[in-house]
Amino acid sequence: xxxxxxxxKYAAITVxxxxxxxxxxxxxxxxxxxxxxxxxxxxxxxxxQYEPSLQGWRSLFGGAGGIDIVGPYxxxxxxxxxxxxxxxxLGTLAAYGLSRYDYRMGFVKNSDIIFFFISQRIMPPIVLxxxxxxxxxxxxxxxxxxxxxxxxxxxxLPIAVWIMVDFFDGVPRQIDEMAMLDGLKPxxxxxxxxxxxxxxxxxxxxxxCLIFGWNDFFFAFTLTFTDTQLLPVAVVALxxxxxxxxxxxxxxxxxxxxLIIIAFFVEKLLSxxxxxxxxx
Amino acid sequence: MSLVAQxxxxxxxxxxxxxxxxxxxxxxxxxxxxxxxxxxxxTLMRVIAGLQNADSGALMLDGKAFSSRAAWDRDVAxxxxxxxxxxxxxxxxxxAFPLRKKRVATAEIAKHVTxxxxxxxxxxxxxRKPSQLSGxxxxxxxxxxxxxxxxxxxxxxxxxxxxxxxxxxxxxDEFRGLLESxxxxxxxxxxxxxxxxxxxxxxxVVMHEGRILQAGIPAEVxxxxxxxxxxxxxxxxxxxIIYGQLDGKSIVAGGGLRLPRPKRFAALPxxxxxxxxxxxxxxxxxxxxxxxxxxxxxxxxxxxIHAETALGATVTQVEGVHTAPIGSEVTLAIPTESLFVFAxxxxxxxxxxxxxxxxx
Numbered sequence: 182x183x184x185x186x187x188x189x190k191y192a193a194i195t196v197x198x199x200x201x202x203x204x205x206x207x208x209x210x211x212x213x214x215x216x217x218x219x220x221x222x223x224x225x226x227x228x229x230q231y232e233p234s235l236q237g238w239r240s241l242f243g244g245a246g247g248i249d250i251v252g253p254y255x256x257x258x259x260x261x262x263x264x265x266x267x268x269x270x271l272g273t274l275a276a277y278g279l280s281r282y283d284y285r286m287g288f289v290k291n292s293d294i295i296f297f298f299i300s301q302r303i304m305p306p307i308v309l310x311x312x313x314x315x316x317x318x319x320x321x322x323x324x325x326x327x328x329x330x331x332x333x334x335x336x337x338l339p340i341a342v343w344i345m346v347d348f349f350d351g352v353p354r355q356i357d358e359m360a361m362l363d364g365l366k367p368x369x370x371x372x373x374x375x376x377x378x379x380x381x382x383x384x385x386x387x388x389x390c391l392i393f394g395w396n397d398f399f400f401a402f403t404l405t406f407t408d409t410q411l412l413p414v415a416v417v418a419l420x421x422x423x424x425x426x427x428x429x430x431x432x433x434x435x436x437x438x439x440l441i442i443i444a445f446f447v448e449k450l451l452s453x454x455x456x457x458x459x460x461x
Numbered sequence: 462m463s464l465v466a467q468x469x470x471x472x473x474x475x476x477x478x479x480x481x482x483x484x485x486x487x488x489x490x491x492x493x494x495x496x497x498x499x500x501x502x503x504t505l506m507r508v509i510a511g512l513q514n515a516d517s518g519a520l521m522l523d524g525k526a527f528s529s530r531a532a533w534d535r536d537v538a539x540x541x542x543x544x545x546x547x548x549x550x551x552x553x554x555x556x557a558f559p560l561r562k563k564r565v566a567t568a569e570i571a572k573h574v575t576x577x578x579x580x581x582x583x584x585x586x587x588x589r590k591p592s593q594l595s596g597x598x599x600x601x602x603x604x605x606x607x608x609x610x611x612x613x614x615x616x617x618x619x620x621x622x623x624x625x626x627x628x629x630x631x632x633x634d635e636f637r638g639l640l641e642s643x644x645x646x647x648x649x650x651x652x653x654x655x656x657x658x659x660x661x662x663x664x665x666v667v668m669h670e671g672r673i674l675q676a677g678i679p680a681e682v683x684x685x686x687x688x689x690x691x692x693x694x695x696x697x698x699x700x701x702i703i704y705g706q707l708d709g710k711s712i713v714a715g716g717g718l719r720l721p722r723p724k725r726f727a728a729l730p731x732x733x734x735x736x737x738x739x740x741x742x743x744x745x746x747x748x749x750x751x752x753x754x755x756x757x758x759x760x761x762x763x764x765x766i767h768a769e770t771a772l773g774a775t776v777t778q779v780e781g782v783h784t785a786p787i788g789s790e791v792t793l794a795i796p797t798e799s800l801f802v803f804a805x806x807x808x809x810x811x812x813x814x815x816x817x818x819x820x821x
Contacts, residue, residue: 353543353545355541356547358510358539359539359541359547360547361533362533362535362538362539363538363558363559363562366531374547378547
């Protein structure tokens with residue numbers, strides 16, 4: 182019975198893995214093709230079925246028929262990391278306050294403030310894009326990294342707050358109180374006791390922020406023109422009158438690479454059990 | 462030299478958590494606060510610790526205002542009902558935590574913590590995380606951390622309630638010895654269990670629904686509970702309460718029970734009263750009130766027989782281990798000299814208590 186169950190389990194995992202990995206493998210083979218390779222029917226195995234070429238990869242680094250991907254790549258890293266860092270710092274502080282203290286402004290209470298944060302994500306991006314555009318224009322920050330960082334903070338902060346409020350609510354309040362009785366002032370309680378016990382939550386929140394920030398196309402597209410190009414925009418910009426599938430595939434692979442690395446590390450940490458069940 | 466609470470009030474709406482609470486906690490004494498759940502015991506501790514503010518009233522420590530000091534400035538240590546430790550720190554670091562905060566020298570810390578872990582029997586577990594310990598051990602860590610500071614005020618909020626029976630008894634026995642080292646300070650110990658309160662406390666405070674019902678030396682409170690309510694809180698098994706009347710030369714109660722009126726009740730006017738009889742004074746007899754056993758439990762070397770009678774539900778404490786099958790008939794006798802008399806209305810004010818020498 183156990184054998185059957187574990188067989189079914191592994192079968193399901195295998196099917197799912199194929200389902201997830203197939204598009205990536207397809208992108209890998211396509212990135213090694215030339216125009217002839219792409220249009221010459223369904224072929225998958227280099228050397229055997231078609232003659233591989235590094236043209237697609239070369240085009241990413243200033244080669245013919247492509248773009249220089251290094252600039253947008255660095256832009257994306259700077260913008261995503263900065264926005265994530267700011268969102269996590271502010272979000273963690275805000276979430277701790279919302280989790281531990283009662284705020285009241287007229288009829289507005291903690292739950293309303295939390296909803297206010299989340300409500301930032303209710304509206305479709307297209308609705309937000311116009312006000313964002315006008316605000317950045319007013320600040321003179323259109324087509325700049327700083328402008329994009331500010332916009333991303335506005336978009337990522339709700340995620341960070343939301344995840345961290347939930348996480349802090351799970352850390353028993355008595356731990357804070359005990360630390361206070363042990364002589365720690367409120368900020369020390371947060372810094373020395375609550376924060377070290379909240380690393381798993383922070384990691385999860387940071388991961389979400391990185392993924393959202395890294396993958397965003399819409400705001401990077403609407404709020405920049407030529408000076409500050411982010412990776413998703415650069416990738417899509419490849420798609421002119423003739424689509425260079427080989428360059429597109431190579432750039433797509435390059436742009437998911439950081440996320441794959443992050444996922445790999447987080448998975449390692451989680452499965453090592455250092456984070457899972459750190460509290461209760 | 463003591464901590465004095467002056468008419469503390471705290472509460473929202475109809476059911477206050479603290480209702481005009483005034484009490485004095487002497488330095489060098491262990492005060493147990495007994496009360497059922499929701500009596501306000503924990504709230505009182507939280508106010509003393511500065512984790513919660515009273516709506517009105519004051520706390521005075523050695524004659525100086527205490528209420529205005531912040532929680533981190535009060536030198537109060539607290540052990541919670543739940544086993545609360547710092548999850549990210551080892552057992553050793555958990556106990557060392559308050560000392561590190563005080564910037565005690567590292568060598569001193571090592572000495573104190575090692576001695577304290579020895580005392581609570583956790584020497585072998587210093588490197589472990591609290592989550593790798595059993596409940597009883599976790600609570601010892603919490604206790605060790607509270608003790609190592611030698612805080613001026615030590616609050617123990619039902620520290621044994623979440624432990625299993627055996628461990629509870631064992632730790633309770635150890636507590637007296639452990640707490641000796643804190644004798645220079647003020648110790649307050651919350652409990653719901655009369656046996657714990659009697660065994661540990663130098664002073665006893667009885668609380669109910671936010672009010673202090675009675676305070677005093679445990680034996681005295683036990684001898685002369687201020688009311689039927691106090692008697693029910695401090696007796697385990699609960700005191701038998703019989704509703705009846707004093708009528709001429711008799712005590713009249715349900716089921717046509719008629720007992721001779723003892724001389725002690727001479728001064729009481731005829732009328733309705735509540736009569737209290739401790740479970741250990743109720744007797745099994747050949748003639749008396751008939752009852753049907755609802756259940757019986759053996760506790761240590763005693764047996765508690767619960768029976769339904771015309772007087773209501775009764776508990777009889779019998780020495781030794783007895784078997785009383787459910788549904789079987791018992792006959793109970795009431796020694797009138799052992800009766801407490803409480804007023805019929807309200808909490809049941811104490812009107813007459815048995816002579817002390819008659820209560821062994």
